[in-house]
Amino acid sequence: MTINQQDLATLPSTTNTIDSDNIEKKAIAETVIHTESNSVNECVEAEPTEEDSVDITHLRTPIKVDLSPVYDFLGARTTQAWVNAAIENLPLIIQDHANCEKKAAGTAMNLIFRYEFSYDLQRKLAQLIREEMLHYEQVLGIMNERGQEWKYLSAGRYAKGMLKHKRTYEPAAMVDVLIIGAFIEARSCERFAALAEVIDDERLAKYYRYLLKSESRHFEDYLALAQSLSDENIDERVAFFKEVEAELISSPDAELRFHSGTPA
Numbered sequence: 001m002t003i004n005q006q007d008l009a010t011l012p013s014t015t016n017t018i019d020s021d022n023i024e025k026k027a028i029a030e031t032v033i034h035t036e037s038n039s040v041n042e043c044v045e046a047e048p049t050e051e052d053s054v055d056i057t058h059l060r061t062p063i064k065v066d067l068s069p070v071y072d073f074l075g076a077r078t079t080q081a082w083v084n085a086a087i088e089n090l091p092l093i094i095q096d097h098a099n100c101e102k103k104a105a106g107t108a109m110n111l112i113f114r115y116e117f118s119y120d121l122q123r124k125l126a127q128l129i130r131e132e133m134l135h136y137e138q139v140l141g142i143m144n145e146r147g148q149e150w151k152y153l154s155a156g157r158y159a160k161g162m163l164k165h166k167r168t169y170e171p172a173a174m175v176d177v178l179i180i181g182a183f184i185e186a187r188s189c190e191r192f193a194a195l196a197e198v199i200d201d202e203r204l205a206k207y208y209r210y211l212l213k214s215e216s217r218h219f220e221d222y223l224a225l226a227q228s229l230s231d232e233n234i235d236e237r238v239a240f241f242k243e244v245e246a247e248l249i250s251s252p253d254a255e256l257r258f259h260s261g262t263p264a
């Protein structure tokens with residue numbers, strides 16, 4: 001026995017009289033609906049939502065994100081010279097962006113294994129890892145559609161330049177890593193916004209604007225975690241890394257990377 005959509009549309013939604021024909025139709029309809037929804041769950045993978053689509057074609061239109069907390073947090077803005085160099089070397093920046101997403105997930109995974117005592121930390125980092133790996137897949141897709149092959153790129157000086165100041169005892173080491181994470185996320189956000197404004201590729205510009213929401217949240221999450229897991233006020237430590245980070249971004253840098261300094 002089959003029943004099509006038109007048949008379903010003609011079924012009464014309520015019935016006050018005992019109408020065996022209608023009761024039978026309703027029962028059939030419910031069976032069909034139930035069976036269809038079961039088969040969808042069992043046989044077909046759910047369509048990715050706009051939020052988590054690996055193909056950037058299906059991403060939602062980016063909402064406007066207030067970047068003032070990001071700009072206030074950072075001690076220096078990206079120079080025009082870096083933006084110009086990045087636009088001229090877009091494949092290198094895209095490659096390094098892919099590296100950054102993978103490293104962001106890897107760093108968060110290390111933290112998850114090292115600091116298992118905090119429920120809040122585990123939850124926030126688990127979400128962050130998921131999002132960074134999705135970004136990684138999305139950037140791989142961008143490289144693929146641009147016909148860009150994977151190319152080895154050594155790490156720049158940026159993260160090392162901050163990590164060398166990490167204190168070596170706990171919980172100070174953990175707090176420093178979380179503060180450094182906040183700076184890396186905030187800087188990524190600032191640079192995506194800077195690139196999105198000038199990039200001559202509307203699809204890529206839209207993708208960079210899409211990233212602003214999650215990356216600005218990552219910055220806030222790292223900062224909040226650092227404060228919540230520290231017995232002391234972290235303002236002094238934040239101010240210290242603010243200077244270190246600003247110096248790495250503003251001073252001449254021989255290597256162009258996503259987080260490099262001003263081109264030498």
Ligand SMILES: [Fe+2]
Pocket residue numbers: 101104131132135215
């Ligand atoms: Fe990311």
Ligand SMILES: [Fe+2]
Pocket residue numbers: 104132185214215218
């Ligand atoms: Fe991130």
